Amino acid sequence: MELKLINDKGAAGTIQAKDEIFGRDFNESLVHQVVVAYQANARIGSRAQKDRGAVRHSTKKPWRQKGTGRARAGMTSSPLWRGGGKIFPNSPDENFSHKVNRKMYRAGIASILSQLAREDRIRVVDTFKVEQPKTRLLAQKVKSMGFEEVLVVTDAVDENLMLSSRNLANVEVMDVKHANPVALVRYPTVLFTKGAVAKLEEMFK
Secondary structure (H helix, E strand, C coil): CEEEEEECCEEEEEEECCHHHHCCCCCHHHHHHHHHHHHHHCCCCCCCCCCCCCCCCCCCCCCCCCCCCCCCCCCCCCCCCCCCCCCCCCCCCCCCCCCCCHHHHHHHHHHHHHHHHHCCCEEEECCCCCCCCCHHHHHHHHHHCCCCCEEEEECCCCHHHHHHHCCCCCEEEEEHHHCCHHHHHHCCCEEEEHHHHHHHHHHCC
């Protein structure tokens, strides 16, 4: 599979990449499973609700048992009352994780990369750096290369690049080891460095 090689000014040629990573058939069900599992495994599971024993309330009986014409009531913590507890509250220790085998995960990533390559959404550059940790410099660099929204995958993220990209909503920079399915499918263009492509091929041996 040939990927387009560019420089700061635009197109500069092509680079050969392994078909095992960038030339596979698209497996939609596998990609869906990998993306859902990644998002589920990122959930903290910190949500919690209170049952009738945990809400703050008075233990005084609201009114007498008989003679008022109203329904019986023992405590204001009843789930039937406004401000009462939940009948089946969400627990903070709920487990949202999905198990995905390493072989399946790698196959899903390769399937995404292959589809991006077929849709001409992958570009490769020799190196990607900024001289100073300034957002303006990175924004100008990305614009000069013809991108509006882009995911930059490098073989090594230096401090200047990391600090420069934090305030750009349309640019995300990450190490190739942290490339994930959600980021890959989110951006219209993915920019790899040559070193990142080499590391990716080494990881998928």
